[in-house]
Amino acid sequence: MSSGTASAPHTKxxxxxxxxxxxxxxxxxxxxxxxxxxxxxxxxxxxxPRSTQQIFDTYLDTDDWRIHRAGFALRVRSESxxxxxxxxxxxxxxxxxxxxxxxxxTLNSSDSEAIRESIGPVGIRVCAVSGARTLLPLFELRxxxxxxxxxxxxxxxxxxxxxxDETVISRPHGEPQAxxxxxxxxxxxxxxxxxxxxxxxxxxxxxxEAASDTKYSLGLKSVGLxxxxxxxxxxxxxxxxxxxxxxxxNLRRYTAAWLLHEPGARxxxxxxxxxxxxxxxxxxxxxLRQFKSFLPPAFLKVRATLKTVLRALGxxxxxxxxxxxxxxxxxxxxxxxxxxxxxxxxxxxSERGRARAQMxxxxxxxxxxxxxxxxxxxLAAPVAGSGASAADLALLGSPGLIRxxxxxxxxxxxxxxxxxxxxxxxxxxxRVKKLRYALEAVAALxxxxxxxxxxxxxxxxxxxxxxxxxxxxxxxxNALAGAQAGSxxxxxxxxxxxxxxxxxxxxxxxxxxxxxxxxxxxxxxKKLQTKFEKSTANxxxxxxx
Amino acid sequence: MAESPDDLTPNPKAPVAAVLGLGASGKQxxxxxxxxxxxxxxxxxxxxxxxxxxxxxxxxxxxxxxxxLDPQGAATYTLRGDPLERATPKKLLSGKRHLPExxxxxxxxxxxxxxxxxxxxxxxxxxxxxxRPTERLLKxxxxxREVYSVLFLDCAPGISLLSENVLHAxxxxxxxxxxxxxxxRMLVQLQDFIAIKGWTDLMLLxxxxxxxxxxxxxxxIIAKTREQFPTLLATEVPYSSxxxxxxxxxxxxxxxxxxxxAAQIYSALWAELISVWPGRAGxxxxxxxxx
Numbered sequence: 001m002s003s004g005t006a007s008a009p010h011t012k013x014x015x016x017x018x019x020x021x022x023x024x025x026x027x028x029x030x031x032x033x034x035x036x037x038x039x040x041x042x043x044x045x046x047x048x049p050r051s052t053q054q055i056f057d058t059y060l061d062t063d064d065w066r067i068h069r070a071g072f073a074l075r076v077r078s079e080s081x082x083x084x085x086x087x088x089x090x091x092x093x094x095x096x097x098x099x100x101x102x103x104x105x106t107l108n109s110s111d112s113e114a115i116r117e118s119i120g121p122v123g124i125r126v127c128a129v130s131g132a133r134t135l136l137p138l139f140e141l142r143x144x145x146x147x148x149x150x151x152x153x154x155x156x157x158x159x160x161x162x163x164x165d166e167t168v169i170s171r172p173h174g175e176p177q178a179x180x181x182x183x184x185x186x187x188x189x190x191x192x193x194x195x196x197x198x199x200x201x202x203x204x205x206x207x208x209e210a211a212s213d214t215k216y217s218l219g220l221k222s223v224g225l226x227x228x229x230x231x232x233x234x235x236x237x238x239x240x241x242x243x244x245x246x247x248x249x250n251l252r253r254y255t256a257a258w259l260l261h262e263p264g265a266r267x268x269x270x271x272x273x274x275x276x277x278x279x280x281x282x283x284x285x286x287x288l289r290q291f292k293s294f295l296p297p298a299f300l301k302v303r304a305t306l307k308t309v310l311r312a313l314g315x316x317x318x319x320x321x322x323x324x325x326x327x328x329x330x331x332x333x334x335x336x337x338x339x340x341x342x343x344x345x346x347x348x349x350s351e352r353g354r355a356r357a358q359m360x361x362x363x364x365x366x367x368x369x370x371x372x373x374x375x376x377x378x379l380a381a382p383v384a385g386s387g388a389s390a391a392d393l394a395l396l397g398s399p400g401l402i403r404x405x406x407x408x409x410x411x412x413x414x415x416x417x418x419x420x421x422x423x424x425x426x427x428x429x430x431r432v433k434k435l436r437y438a439l440e441a442v443a444a445l446x447x448x449x450x451x452x453x454x455x456x457x458x459x460x461x462x463x464x465x466x467x468x469x470x471x472x473x474x475x476x477x478n479a480l481a482g483a484q485a486g487s488x489x490x491x492x493x494x495x496x497x498x499x500x501x502x503x504x505x506x507x508x509x510x511x512x513x514x515x516x517x518x519x520x521x522x523x524x525x526k527k528l529q530t531k532f533e534k535s536t537a538n539x540x541x542x543x544x545x
Numbered sequence: 546m547a548e549s550p551d552d553l554t555p556n557p558k559a560p561v562a563a564v565l566g567l568g569a570s571g572k573q574x575x576x577x578x579x580x581x582x583x584x585x586x587x588x589x590x591x592x593x594x595x596x597x598x599x600x601x602x603x604x605x606x607x608x609x610x611x612x613x614l615d616p617q618g619a620a621t622y623t624l625r626g627d628p629l630e631r632a633t634p635k636k637l638l639s640g641k642r643h644l645p646e647x648x649x650x651x652x653x654x655x656x657x658x659x660x661x662x663x664x665x666x667x668x669x670x671x672x673x674x675x676x677r678p679t680e681r682l683l684k685x686x687x688x689x690r691e692v693y694s695v696l697f698l699d700c701a702p703g704i705s706l707l708s709e710n711v712l713h714a715x716x717x718x719x720x721x722x723x724x725x726x727x728x729x730r731m732l733v734q735l736q737d738f739i740a741i742k743g744w745t746d747l748m749l750l751x752x753x754x755x756x757x758x759x760x761x762x763x764x765x766i767i768a769k770t771r772e773q774f775p776t777l778l779a780t781e782v783p784y785s786s787x788x789x790x791x792x793x794x795x796x797x798x799x800x801x802x803x804x805x806x807a808a809q810i811y812s813a814l815w816a817e818l819i820s821v822w823p824g825r826a827g828x829x830x831x832x833x834x835x836x
Contacts, residue, residue, distance in 0.1 A: 132654050308646045312629050358629040364650030365657045366608045370692050 013084065014120045018093075019102040020187040022199045024208040029146075029164050029181050032206045036148055036162070043197055044154075047162065050147040055079045057141040058172070059219055060112055062133035065227045070129045070263035073216040074122075076110060083107040085115050085122040088216070097192075098214070112137070128356075129266045131364035137172035139219040150185075150195065160187045160195050162202075167215065169222040178222035180215070183208055232256040232379060237444050239395050239535075244383065246394040247291035250441045251299075252379050254283040259376070265313070266363065268356055271320045278313045281306055284375075286437030290401060298378055305371035312355075312362040318472060319352035325473070329499055340491030344499075347480060398442040399532040405435040406525060413518050418511065422471045425514070429464035432457055432521075449531040453524040460517030463510050470507035474500055577690040579683075580697050581715040585731050587702035590721040590754040592619040593788055595699035597811040598719070598818070600797035603656035605815075607694040610648065610657045614668075614711070615701040618661035623795050624651045626660035633664040634671045638681055645688060653800060657693075669706040682710035712739065715747060717822070721754035721782070722770075724763040729770050750818060752778035778821070780814040 026032060040047055056078045061067045067074045072087045089101040105120030112135040115126050126135070148162040167180040183206075185199050202208055213221070220226060232252035241249070257280035264273030285306045292300055326348065330341045362368060409431040416428055436457040443450035477496050481488065488496075580602075582595040595611060603609035613620040621628075626649055632642035649658050672678045689696055700711050712718065720735065722728040732751055739747055751774065757763055771777055782788070787798070787807040794801050799808040 127652075132650060132652070134654075304643060304645060308630070315629065354627065355629075358627055358649075361627070361649040361652075362629060364652070365648045366610075366650070366655065367645050367648045367657065367689075367692050370608075 013104060013106040015102070015104040016121045017102060019088065019098070019100050020192065021098045022185040022195070023098055023211040023214070024183040024185070024199070024203065025211040026181040026183050026206070026208055029166060029183070032164060032183055032202070032208070033146070035206050041153060042201065043194070044152060045159070045194055045198060046151050046153050047148045048151075050149055053079055053145045053147065055141075055143040055145055057143070058112075059138045059141075059216060060135040061138055062130045063136060064133065066129050066133065066263045066266075067126070068227045069260070070267045074115075074126060074135070076107065076112065076115070078110050083110045083114070085118070085126075087122050087125060090216075125267060128268065128360055129263050131266070131360070131369070138225055139177075139223045140170045140172055141167050141215060141219060142170070143167040150198065152194065158188050159191055160185060160189070169219050171223050178218075180218060182211060182215075237394070237442070239393070239445055241394050243291065243392055243394045243397045244294045246398075246442060247287060247295055248379065248383055250287045251284065254280045254287065255376060255379055258284065258372075262363075266360065271324070274313060274317055274320065278310065278317055281310045281313065282433075283437060285310065286434065287441055289434075290438045290441060296383065299375070302371050302375045305368055309362060309368055312359040315355045316352065316359050319348055319355055321469065322473060322476065323348050323352065326499070329502060337495070340489060340495040343489055343492045344496060394442055395445050395535050398445065399536060402435070402439055402442070402532075405431075405438045409435050416514065416518070422467060425464055425467050425511070426471070429461060429468060432461045432464060436461060446528065446531050446535060449524065449528040453521065453528045456517070456520045456524045460514070460521055463513050463517045466510035467507045470503035473503045577686075577693050578695050578717070579686065579715045580695060580717045580719060581700055581711045582697065582719045582721070583700040583708065583711060584720055584722070585702060585704055586723070586728065589723050589728070590782065591702070592623065592699055593791060594719060594721050594754070594782075595697050596620055596623050596791070597797050597799060598815050599695075599697040600653055600656055600799055601812060601815040602695050602697070603653060604799070608655050608657070608692055609695045609697065610659060610689060610693045611697045611699060612659040613661035613699050614665060614707065615661055615699055616663050616666040617701070618663070619792075620699040621658065621660040623792060623797075624658050625795050626651070626658045628660040628662070631662055631664075633662065634668040637685060638671050638675055643688060644685055653797070665701070672706045672710065678706055679709045679713050682707070683714035686714060712742075712744070712747065717748040717750055719818070720749065720751040722751050723755055724753055724766040726766065729766065729773070732774065748822070749776065750778055750821065751776075752814065753781045755784045756781045757784045778814065778817050780810065780817050782810050782814065
């Protein structure tokens with residue numbers, strides 16, 4: 001089924017919908033042809049032959065497989081004088097049938113750069129994900145497609161289409177590498193039931209099996225391409241590791257997470273991808289800060305770049321949260337009150353769009369790209385620590401680092417009270433985060449006491465976060481009300497007031513619980529101290545060479 | 546004697562001064578080149594020149610950065626820069642903020658932008674407070690050398706401490722000139738200033754901009770100036786509605802109209818500029834863009 005908006009013929013086609021298609025491997029298409037010729041009507045369905053098409057497809061991606069890592073395959077199709085670009089999701093919503101999101105738009109030419117110049121659903125996404133990277137052809141498919149339309153005998157609308165495909169797979173501008181015969185049954189409406197039965201009949205009468213590979217995956221295999229496995233396979237830390245080894249394990253882990261989530265964050269459709277990218281970035285920054293005395297200077301240059309990128313990501317995330325909260329707030333309103341939500345939502349969406357464009361401009365700069373690539377290259381090579389203490393066991397060296405962080409936290413947290421300002425709470429939240437990240441990097445060395453302390457820190461941090469989120473939201477609402485007072489409808493202004501009150505209420509409640517959060521952290525900290533002392537006493541330093 | 550790049554015809558106009566080791570101004574010969582586009586007068590085509598040449602440079606010479614130093618922000622506007630971060634001259638000069646934090650992609654391969662800020666109108670005030678006030682721009686730009694081959698500076702009109710910083714930092718100064726007597730006078734003043742400072746490794750590359758060949762005055766001035774200044778670039782950029790349209794399209798001309806006459810002119814200007822560039826082979830390797 002292809003659903004979504006499609007424009008009239010002879011105009012640019014833009015489509016965003018789902019493709020539902022049964023894909024069947026076939027050894028001999030002639031037997032399927034014969035069967036279809038002899039069964040023009042079957043189970044109340046009429047199968048009518050249509051024209052045969054000659055289709056030329058090129059699949060593309062960047063050199064670092066960004067489109068693939070974002071969860072899509074990108075195809076440019078030339079057929080009957082028109083050219084289309086399609087993004088097809090690699091993930092199917094069903095195991096029984098290929099049910100994938102599909103975005104399509106017409107292009108002015110078959111040049112891959114025409115995708116970048118396009119402002120349709122494919123062009124926008126490809127630009128966001130690929131940045132300034134060139135799109136490179138992966139492989140080509142030449143398909144001769146014989147088609148049959150499917151409709152119910154008592155209806156005129158087309159339910160689906162059967163395609164008998166003879167496909168040759170080639171390297172870009174190169175020799176054929178493989179061929180493929182396939183029968184595909186595509187649903188064009190929501191009525192899958194009759195098609196499901198037809199597929200069953202086809203399978204049993206023509207000896208067809210469900211295809212194990214998509215054309216995309218088969219194409220890649222045929223030309224010997226495979227997206228690289230995630231860099232830096234996960235490694236756990238253990239008590240035998242030195243400080244610099246522990247630092248590197250953490251850096252590799254979070255760099256791998258960064259590489260994993262960046263394409264999805266660029267795409268901007270799954271909000272959690274951006275959140276996960278930020279988490280990876282903040283962890284990287286925390287590790288570089290915590291272990292700066294032990295890492296070679298080349299690593300530390302990346303920190304400034306990370307900070308710039310994190311600010312850009314954070315701004316988008318703020319709007320994601322604001323939109324999500326508005327959605328939640330709106331759902332709880334009586335229907336009659338919701339009319340005021342739309343202008344505020346539009347404003348937030350517009351600002352989010354701008355923040356996303358700014359984020360992409362930061363991510364795509366040569367400076368950022370080079371520095372992030374530098375980090376990946378540094379981590380791929382053996383690294384010698386810096387300074388005499390780099391070779392110390394992490395088990396021995398870490399408690400000192402963690403205790404310093406705790407002292408800094410306590411200095412501020414002891415002064416927090418009900419009357420403290422939002423800025424003072426925010427300052428404490430920052431120190432809670434730093435302590436938490438520092439402890440998480442080495443928590444595996446200290447077992448349950450460390451894990452419990454991390455958990456308590458996380459809960460306290462979340463509690464403090466409610467206050468900070470409320471403060472940010474209030475500032476934004478105030479700024480909007482002030483800047484655009486004349487143009488905001490009265491019902492929207494009123495709703496903004498109610499939203500602000502909701503935030504204030506949440507912040508007040510969170511503030512009441514803050515002292516409890518701190519108390520729990522101190523309790524867990526005491527046990528962790530005991531663990532630190534035992535671990536230090538038991539550990540033997542590495543013998544000098 | 547100045548060396549020409551290996552693969553380009555030596556230019557008899559190339560300046561005698563050689564860039565060997567540290568130049569007279571204290572700049573390093575190797576690494577990122579700094580090209581300033583400047584004129585005391587406004588409205589002569591500085592931004593148009595800076596945007597188009599930086600685009601062509603990025604296409605042929607590798608990672609290029611355009612810094613919009615004009616508080617009006619015309620280059621920023623043309624390249625659709627929308628800065629997330631802002632940094633005042635005070636913060637930049639004190640080291641509280643750094644240039645790389647402000648860099649944005651332009652969307653054009655190999656071309657990044659340091660957007661302008663309206664607070665740049667106060668640059669001189671803060672420069673005057675620092676030690677060695679004419680050397681601060683060069684110092685700020687040092688961190689960029691690791692990544693960029695070329696840094697273009699789109700300068701504000703006028704004479705200021707900032708413009709002196711630009712002259713001190715630059716390896717080459719491109720000066721768009723209107724064909725008027727006052728423009729030529731300005732060029733003489735600039736040349737004398739550079740001579741007084743002893744910046745023998747600084748290339749002065751003036752060219753005529755907004756030329757209207759229908760005007761006999763333009764003919765006369767151009768001919769006379771060429772006699773006086775043999776180093777004037779041969780390429781002349783005409784007054785052209787095509788070029789004016791750049792600010793409507795908000796894109797470099799070679800990007801949105803690559804086959805246009807205007808794009809050809811700027812390609813020719815860039816090619817000529819590279820041909821007179823002194824220095825060891827490989828510093829700015831170019832493949833001249835397909836015309």
